[in-house]
Amino acid sequence: MKNLILISLSMFIFSFSLSMLLGNPVYSQTTPSDKNEYLHTANKEKVFDETVDEFYQALRELKYPVHQEVYQRYKQRPKQQQRHLDTVLFKEMPDASVNIRKKLLFNEVEGLNYITFDGNILRPYPDIDIKYYQTVSPDRQVYFFYSFKDTEKEFRGRYAIYDVETKEMVAGGGTYMPKLNLTRNTFNEEG
Numbered sequence: 001m002k003n004l005i006l007i008s009l010s011m012f013i014f015s016f017s018l019s020m021l022l023g024n025p026v027y028s029q030t031t032p033s034d035k036n037e038y039l040h041t042a043n044k045e046k047v048f049d050e051t052v053d054e055f056y057q058a059l060r061e062l063k064y065p066v067h068q069e070v071y072q073r074y075k076q077r078p079k080q081q082q083r084h085l086d087t088v089l090f091k092e093m094p095d096a097s098v099n100i101r102k103k104l105l106f107n108e109v110e111g112l113n114y115i116t117f118d119g120n121i122l123r124p125y126p127d128i129d130i131k132y133y134q135t136v137s138p139d140r141q142v143y144f145f146y147s148f149k150d151t152e153k154e155f156r157g158r159y160a161i162y163d164v165e166t167k168e169m170v171a172g173g174g175t176y177m178p179k180l181n182l183t184r185n186t187f188n189e190e191g
Contacts, residue, residue, distance in 0.1 A: 040137060104144060156175070
C-alpha cells in the first residue's frame with residue numbers, strides 16, 4: 001500500500017514536470033526605450049541666472065527652504081549621529097590647497113577628479129561615476145563644489161553637487177587619507 005502511494009506520487013510529479021516542460025511557452029514583449037526615466041531630467045537648455053558664487057553665498061546663509069529643512073533635521077539628531085555640518089551644507093575648507101566652484105553639466109563632473117598618492121596606490125577623489133547616479137540625467141545642470149588639502153602626510157577633502165534648479169544636494173561627502181612616509185629610512189646603517 002505504501003509503495004502504491006509513493007509510485008502514484010512519483011508519477012504525478014513526473015507528469016506535472018513533463019507537462020510544464022512541454023507546455024506552450026509564454027513570451028514577454030517589451031518595447032525598448034531610448035530614453036531613460038530620470039528623477040532629475042535634462043535641463044541643459046534652460047537658463048539660470050544665479051552664478052555659482054551667488055548660490056554658495058545663499059547656501060551658507062540658508063536662503064532656500066530646502067537648506068533650512070536640512071539644517072533643522074541636522075540639529076534634531078543626537079550628537080553621535082550628526083555628520084559634519086560643513087559636509088551636509090557644503091563649506092570650503094579654510095586651509096585648503098584648492099577650492100573649486102563650478103556650474104556645469106552632471107556628466108562633466110567625472111573629469112574633475114583629483115588623483116592623490118597615499119604611498120601605496122593612486123586614488124581618485126572624489127571618485128564620482130555618473131552611471132551610479134541613475135536618478136540624475138547626465139545633461140542636468142549642477143553646482144560642483146570641491147575643497148581639498150593635499151600634503152606629504154595626509155589628504156583631506158570634501159565635495160558637494162547641488163542641482164541648479166531644485167537646489168537639492170545630489171551627491172556629497174568628505175574623506176581623510178593618511179599617507180605612508182616613503183622617505184623614511186627603515187634600515188639601520190652599521191659602520
